Amino acid sequence: MAVSRAIDKLNDSIAAVVAWALLLAVLICAGNALVRYSLNMSSNAWLEIQWYLFAAVFMLASPHTLRRDEHVRIDVVTGRFSKRTQVWIDLFGYLFFLMPVCWVILYYGFPFGLESVRNGEMSSNAGGLIVWPAKILVPVGFALMILQGVSEIIKRVAYLRGQLDASAFTKHATSPEEEIEAIKRANQIN
Numbered sequence: 428m429a430v431s432r433a434i435d436k437l438n439d440s441i442a443a444v445v446a447w448a449l450l451l452a453v454l455i456c457a458g459n460a461l462v463r464y465s466l467n468m469s470s471n472a473w474l475e476i477q478w479y480l481f482a483a484v485f486m487l488a489s490p491h492t493l494r495r496d497e498h499v500r501i502d503v504v505t506g507r508f509s510k511r512t513q514v515w516i517d518l519f520g521y522l523f524f525l526m527p528v529c530w531v532i533l534y535y536g537f538p539f540g541l542e543s544v545r546n547g548e549m550s551s552n553a554g555g556l557i558v559w560p561a562k563i564l565v566p567v568g569f570a571l572m573i574l575q576g577v578s579e580i581i582k583r584v585a586y587l588r589g590q591l592d593a594s595a596f597t598k599h600a601t602s603p604e605e606e607i608e609a610i611k612r613a614n615q616i617n
Contacts, residue, residue: 428585434578435494438571442491445484452480471552479561486568490575496598510593518583521576529573536565 456477463469492498505513542548543559550556585591 428581428591431578431581431585434574438490438494438575438578441571442488445487448480449484452477452484455480471550471554472556475550475552475556479556482561482564486564487571489568490571493572493575493579496596511587514583514586514593518580518587521580521583525576526573529569529576533566533569533573536569540564540566 455473459469459473459477489498505516508516540559540563543562546559548558548562550558579596582591582596586593586596
């Protein structure tokens, strides 16, 4: 469990930093649009930095999304099963889908990013930026996803052994009834 907690902490820390990249991307996007439409000027570098920042958010925050159990799921089907069966389905998915796919992408993505770094690859667009920081996000993001996958597997196995409560790895989704009650309470206050 110590390994799982360390991985979770690492991905939480990275996600907290990357959240600022999203804000920066939005500000650059808005500023670029204002300049483009008001002054009829633009720069490929500003467009590419937006792309890099969004790529960083997606690649580096995805493991955090997995940790928080907020990834795309088939709850409509699995929600009918017992918690134990749901955990077995998670384990199956992590071991036979998530981990192999991440390893394959890491295997091919690492040389892809490394070659870009070695060549000092630049954008083919006029005024564009260096490309390797965006390309290196692929292996880094998938390495972090593999780590988070290991953490999630550890937690599911601990749950199946009776060493961990399911609340340690499941999000608390409000039921429709809870949402209705919250709306009623909010309306009573107003």
